Amino acid sequence: MNKFLLEVKNLVTSFSIRGGLLAREIGRVHAVNDVTFSIKKGETLGLVGESGCGKTTLGRTILRLIEPSSGSIIFDGKDITSISREEMRAYRRKMQIIFQDPYASLNPRMTVANILSEPLIVHQLFTGKEERKKRLLDLLDYVRLPKDALNKYPHEFSGGQRQRISIARALAVGPEFIICDEPVSALDVSVQAQVVNLLMDLQKDLGLTYLFIAHDLKVVEYISRRVAVMYLGKVVEIACAAELYGSCRHPYTRALFSAIPNPDPTIKKERILLEGDIPSPINPPSGCYFHPRCFNASEQCSKLYPPVTLESQTHEYSCFHPVPPSC
């Protein structure tokens, strides 16, 4: 049996930039650029990075909601990179996604019962009337919503409750793997904690595997066993959560951590302030993509993209001049 549920190898997703008279292709932007990682069954991989670094595109490419340009996606031992749409549909039953914005991802004109039945209709599951009703009630129970929610519309719920409906919808078809695309970013702190706990409970009860995408490092660290850090379409560092937070090596990861405001006014830590903005992925810098903002950059960095360095069994990074491993 394969111990990895999902393996992503050298995945590239690029979009064409069109312009000129006949909307010809005038360039390509590599939103996901040569990304390799794997996720074990029952594990949570966190994916962090700033806006525009390609986290969401990566998530959607894995589900083939966006077609990859090259590389391979292996789900449960089977290469799904180029299987037909029909075959892919069967895999969609096993792979689901929860979106960031619970206001935009639920159809306002459908009742909760309709929203939750739709995936069951598509995949022809629980077809009997009684059977389906029971499934819907089970789903509500999973996400701790009351039974009378079934006949309500999304606008009757708060943000946190809507996110619970989204989770229930993703669970409807009994998936093994769920991509959580910033599921708590739009929620208030106290509600955020409730949803994070719910996701962790469901993982334990149903044996789910998560790819947890977020820009909030604290939430990611909390929920994930391993964390990957992305910058401009590339994974720059990947490690066990504890290892990454305790002893990150990539200067970008270090800067990212030091930028988080610490909810303790007594700690005045030394902050690494990064200069400038994230460059455009249309025209990435030469060599290491991070070198124009990096405090450790040398001449070499502007010429070559650094190869992957193995720090340990579970920790790899791409940098010529890593920072010392003490945070």
Next chain:
Amino acid sequence: MQQPSLPQSTEDRILQVKGLQVKFSTEHGPVTAVQGVDFSVYRGKTIGIVGESGSGKSVSALAIMRLIPNPPGQVTAGEILYHGKDLLKASNQEMKAIRGNKISMIFQEPMTSLNPVFTIGNQIQEVLSLHQREFSKKDKIEKSIEMLKLVGIPSPEKRILDYPHQLSGGMRQRVMIAMALSCRPEILIADEPTTALDVTIQAQILELMKKLQQEFKMGIIMITHDLGVVAETCDQVAVMYCGRIVESSPVREIFANPIHPYTKGLLESIPSYDSTTGQDKNRLPTIEGMVPSLHNLPPGCNFQDRCAYAKDVCFGGQGGPPLVVNELDPRRKVACFYPLPYKEVAKS
């Protein structure tokens, strides 16, 4: 034991909000968005107003600027004393002279608060034309370049000709700050200034605001839901819940020893990344339930349904607990019938 002295003298007080009440009329009847809110802004100091969405923090700020849309909103009680003068009684003419000039505001969304069809230079100059009538056109251009330089925008002479869409989110927020500060205001109201930004950019903007505050000796009202931002930038904090201030305290004390159960809950529900990172993680402590609707507030304390310590009087009909000064530390106030034990916080 020596009584801790009050931190700021009244001379440095620029703004004092007293018993502010704001009501909105809605389809389902009137709601009180802000109820009996008191706080003060001191020169060179930052007061943080924290709370979840709908707690009334932005409405309080808009009330200071007299920008509550009427109808449906109305300030129904209270005073907003700016150097002793009640802004609620000021004429529109007087308000115009204060707004943007003495008290400025920056908003959360830097994209929607800049006008997309004017260059940024143009927009900064507009502020100057309104408040600095004596400036010639050349003065205004020079001043706008100076302001952009001050907020750290590279090659400002060229940038003043740019339109907002040509700038990144962080740059746009810098432009907003440049606009807000172009008349050297005494008070800057920052309504979630970094919520829409990435963490590395957030760190840049917060650092910039701190630097400019020292330079201009401004009082800042920092409205945010992020307790990390509060800890980094504020001197004083007011925590709001359902339109009321439930706890108000100097920043070190509130983080070390929250007295209101809601404050404690909020602090605990932040996942902390430097805590134990073993494989078997504990559940995050949460505040059960959700914020009640303003249409349907419970009698007694607004927090009763979600509070682990609530009993008898909390559910009573004699109204919520008043905000009272702590006997042991007059700088701290809490609105709770059963506050958590007070501990003295050691000075650094």
